Amino acid sequence: MANELDFERPIAELKAKIAELKSFMEKNEIDLQGEVDKLEERLKELTESTYANLTPWQRVQLARQIGRPTTFDYIRGLCDEFVELHGDRHFADDLTIVGGVGLIAGQPVTVIGHQKGRDTKENIRRNFGMANPEGYRKALRLMKQAEKFGRPVIFFIDTPGAYAGMSAEERGQSVAIAENLLAMAGLRVPTLSIVTGEGGSGGALGLGITDRIYMLDYAWYCVIAPESAAAILWKDAKLGPKAAEVMRLTAKDLLDLGVIDRIIEEPMGGAQKDPEWMVRKVREVVVEGLRELLSVPIDELLEARYHKYRQMGIYVERP
Amino acid sequence: MLKDLFNRRRQYVTVGTGEEAPEARPARPAVERDVPKGLVQKCDGCGALLLAKELQKHLYTCPECNHHFRIGARTRIEITVDEGTFREMDARLASTNPLGFPQYEEKLEAAMRATGLLEGVVTGEAELDGVPIIIGAMDPGFMMGSMGSAVGERIARAMERAAESKRPLVLFTASGGARMQEGILSLMQMAKTSVALTRMVEARVLFISVITHPTTGGVSASFASLGDVIVAEPGAMFGFAGRRVVEQTMRQSLPDDFQTAEFNLKHGMIDKVVHRKQMRQTLGALVRIHTARGWAHGE
Numbered sequence: 001m002a003n004e005l006d007f008e009r010p011i012a013e014l015k016a017k018i019a020e021l022k023s024f025m026e027k028n029e030i031d032l033q034g035e036v037d038k039l040e041e042r043l044k045e046l047t048e049s050t051y052a053n054l055t056p057w058q059r060v061q062l063a064r065q066i067g068r069p070t071t072f073d074y075i076r077g078l079c080d081e082f083v084e085l086h087g088d089r090h091f092a093d094d095l096t097i098v099g100g101v102g103l104i105a106g107q108p109v110t111v112i113g114h115q116k117g118r119d120t121k122e123n124i125r126r127n128f129g130m131a132n133p134e135g136y137r138k139a140l141r142l143m144k145q146a147e148k149f150g151r152p153v154i155f156f157i158d159t160p161g162a163y164a165g166m167s168a169e170e171r172g173q174s175v176a177i178a179e180n181l182l183a184m185a186g187l188r189v190p191t192l193s194i195v196t197g198e199g200g201s202g203g204a205l206g207l208g209i210t211d212r213i214y215m216l217d218y219a220w221y222c223v224i225a226p227e228s229a230a231a232i233l234w235k236d237a238k239l240g241p242k243a244a245e246v247m248r249l250t251a252k253d254l255l256d257l258g259v260i261d262r263i264i265e266e267p268m269g270g271a272q273k274d275p276e277w278m279v280r281k282v283r284e285v286v287v288e289g290l291r292e293l294l295s296v297p298i299d300e301l302l303e304a305r306y307h308k309y310r311q312m313g314i315y316v317e318r319p
Numbered sequence: 320m321l322k323d324l325f326n327r328r329r330q331y332v333t334v335g336t337g338e339e340a341p342e343a344r345p346a347r348p349a350v351e352r353d354v355p356k357g358l359v360q361k362c363d364g365c366g367a368l369l370l371a372k373e374l375q376k377h378l379y380t381c382p383e384c385n386h387h388f389r390i391g392a393r394t395r396i397e398i399t400v401d402e403g404t405f406r407e408m409d410a411r412l413a414s415t416n417p418l419g420f421p422q423y424e425e426k427l428e429a430a431m432r433a434t435g436l437l438e439g440v441v442t443g444e445a446e447l448d449g450v451p452i453i454i455g456a457m458d459p460g461f462m463m464g465s466m467g468s469a470v471g472e473r474i475a476r477a478m479e480r481a482a483e484s485k486r487p488l489v490l491f492t493a494s495g496g497a498r499m500q501e502g503i504l505s506l507m508q509m510a511k512t513s514v515a516l517t518r519m520v521e522a523r524v525l526f527i528s529v530i531t532h533p534t535t536g537g538v539s540a541s542f543a544s545l546g547d548v549i550v551a552e553p554g555a556m557f558g559f560a561g562r563r564v565v566e567q568t569m570r571q572s573l574p575d576d577f578q579t580a581e582f583n584l585k586h587g588m589i590d591k592v593v594h595r596k597q598m599r600q601t602l603g604a605l606v607r608i609h610t611a612r613g614w615a616h617g618e
Contacts, residue, residue, distance in 0.1 A: 081604055081607065081608065083548075083591075083601065083604050083605055083608065084591070085548060085590040085591065086584055086587070086589070086590050086591060087584065087586075087587035087588055087589060087590060088587040089544075089587055089588060090587055091586065091587055092585065092586055092587045093584055093585060093586070093587045094587075101605070101608050101609075102608060103607070103608055103611055105614075106611055106612070106613065106614065107611070107613040107614045107615075108608050108609065108611050108613055134587055137587075138587070145547055148520075148523055148547070149523055149525070149547075149609060150523070151613070290614075291614065294613075294614055294615045295615075
């Protein structure tokens, strides 16, 4: 593992040791199988205990790992045929939010999602997953197109947040996201979203008012990235780990808070450990979700969508 | 100004032989006079010398630099739809001279001779990858692909036919814009085609606008920009006002790629830039996706 995280290092070291022992065994034709077995047993235990007891901050770090499947990977796994569509018809083609039309086993769908880079070069091109207003406007155009042709929309959410820059402000980042929220609330086709990595704030919600919302096990979703929260609350971005502890941003937290409908299991150590398995799993879950949604009359879906979001929040009424 | 646009490639505009009367034309099957002529062609993009046969094999794109040569409406339809499936509609619908504009008839006659067409757009029914569609192709060689009453009427009827038959409409545009010789009536073709398009919108029938070189003025400011999906050929010029007008207005020079398909993609105006060799495949996928019945209708 080239890019293992600090807390994964003992696992990587143990793996290296096993590999070393094995090659030593082969070269010198000495039987050390007993030793190898013992180490492999220890590796299994260490791996399980590491990933079973992840702190929220460790999960945030895992969710950001390069090597996790991206939206295009999920689209390739999901659609038998897919045509990417571009542009907001106003100003630009945002390369962070991507989308298009496709077929899943004969069912037409529109798919929209944040696209992070798979390396630094692509990450720069994709603005590290931070979309400009044009991205949200492209998404809106594709949603309206899906509504016109009566096909469901699937969203893949993976963003640290919408781009916060002067150019984005000049072109109306706020109104671009806001208009998506309104449109998604009333879109007359089934909708389903999946937080696959980072669910950063309004930039995530801008693709995330849907009939069903799922989250990968190690993904996070919150009002703001933990470092930014720490910078605002405690004037120190380095306190991100502490913010992650208290903000309740893991998949389990969001399920408990009634914000998401389902957690999608990941391979041990995260989707990046076995991207192909992850992509297959997501297809399976999406197909199941779509089948269910497509069996419900649209007016009922809209009514349920209304009530689902109408009851978000926890409060008391004092006497 | 618009004329310059076309003059750039004037060596490929075919000149009529005058051998046959305009009336004889619609009955003619696929023509060969709307493609670059001669045994050898020089590529406008890179100057490479290309054999006519080779050029045809590459669908009139340069194998060296991918420059897309201009092709006429009939060739366009022929290389797009399933073989033998095209049935032309409104083939006899033609222009008159409503304003009594000087020399309009002569220009029409010359255009007819040059292209072998009665008007600047060809429309009809066809199949694409087995999917029934309505197809239309404007001819850049017919008075610069300009839109007068007859062109507008043929396009409007193709849209209505698409709406009624629930067949996707694939429309290749190539036009300098509204036809000057019909004055305000030309401008109103932008209105007429937009009104006709509302029938397709109501019927939720797919409209794919395919931008080919050049698509400007009244056509770009109406149906060409209204496709549910807009694709363009590489390098195709697509914009409202021509380069020179914009330069004069702004009093500064423009980037080399100004108004090209690639420029438009970057600025969010089109969905895709598609090479002519991939066009059939892309359009096929789009019409299949938009005509698939899906699970809700039973598998």
